[in-house]
Amino acid sequence: MVSKHIVGESWCRKYLADQELFQLLEKVDADIIEEARSKGCLLCGGRLHRGDYERKPRGGPQWETRFSLCCAEEGCRKRHTPPSVRFLGRKVYAGLVVVLVSAMSLGLKPQRVQCLREALGVDRRTLEHWRQWWLVNFVQSSFWRQARARFMPPLCQETLPLSLCLSFAVQERRDRLLDLLRFLSPITAPWVAMQQVG
Numbered sequence: 001m002v003s004k005h006i007v008g009e010s011w012c013r014k015y016l017a018d019q020e021l022f023q024l025l026e027k028v029d030a031d032i033i034e035e036a037r038s039k040g041c042l043l044c045g046g047r048l049h050r051g052d053y054e055r056k057p058r059g060g061p062q063w064e065t066r067f068s069l070c071c072a073e074e075g076c077r078k079r080h081t082p083p084s085v086r087f088l089g090r091k092v093y094a095g096l097v098v099v100l101v102s103a104m105s106l107g108l109k110p111q112r113v114q115c116l117r118e119a120l121g122v123d124r125r126t127l128e129h130w131r132q133w134w135l136v137n138f139v140q141s142s143f144w145r146q147a148r149a150r151f152m153p154p155l156c157q158e159t160l161p162l163s164l165c166l167s168f169a170v171q172e173r174r175d176r177l178l179d180l181l182r183f184l185s186p187i188t189a190p191w192v193a194m195q196q197v198g
């Protein structure tokens with residue numbers, strides 16, 4: 001079990017207002033997209049060009065686009081959307097909001113959770129939906145089934161994603177949170193990694 005006294009509301013709030021962090025994550029996504037572009041189309045080997053689309057997450061960073069690529073080859077035109085450290089699948093909130101608010105709400109009294117939800121415009125149902133997503137969809141995903149082996153001792157799945165945050169020591173430094181978001185980034189291509197097994 002995770003002891004509650006090490007769950008800091010302060011570090012979550014700090015990150016959720018950290019403009020430099022938001023810029024850093026955008027830059028990381030820009031690097032990811034350029035690397036993917038340089039590899040060309042995975043289907044036909046054709047040239048890829050940028051085909052970003054509008055994506056404005058709620059409750060946090062003022063990002064406007066999800067970086068994406070399209071094949072320029074006539075007859076292929078395949079869209080490629082590489083992993084992202086900013087967006088978690090199709091969720092309408094930024095990935096770091098889903099991670100941090102879910103984690104923090106596990107260690108806080110209900111009235112504090114309510115304050116936090118109100119500050120970020122997250123309703124109770126959404127928070128509950130995230131909780132189920134971590135406990136069911138995430139835990140059963142092929143991504144997690146493969147990735148969990150790297151944690152020794154094994155992570156507490158009941159307290160996800162708080163146990164993940166503590167394992168990455170995200171409260172210590174900004175780049176630890178970045179490491180965690182990088183770790184989670186494969187699930188941002190949900191058609192690949194989030195298929196439920198069994």
Ligand SMILES: [Zn+2]
Nearest residue numbers: 041044071076
């Ligand atoms: Zn192509």
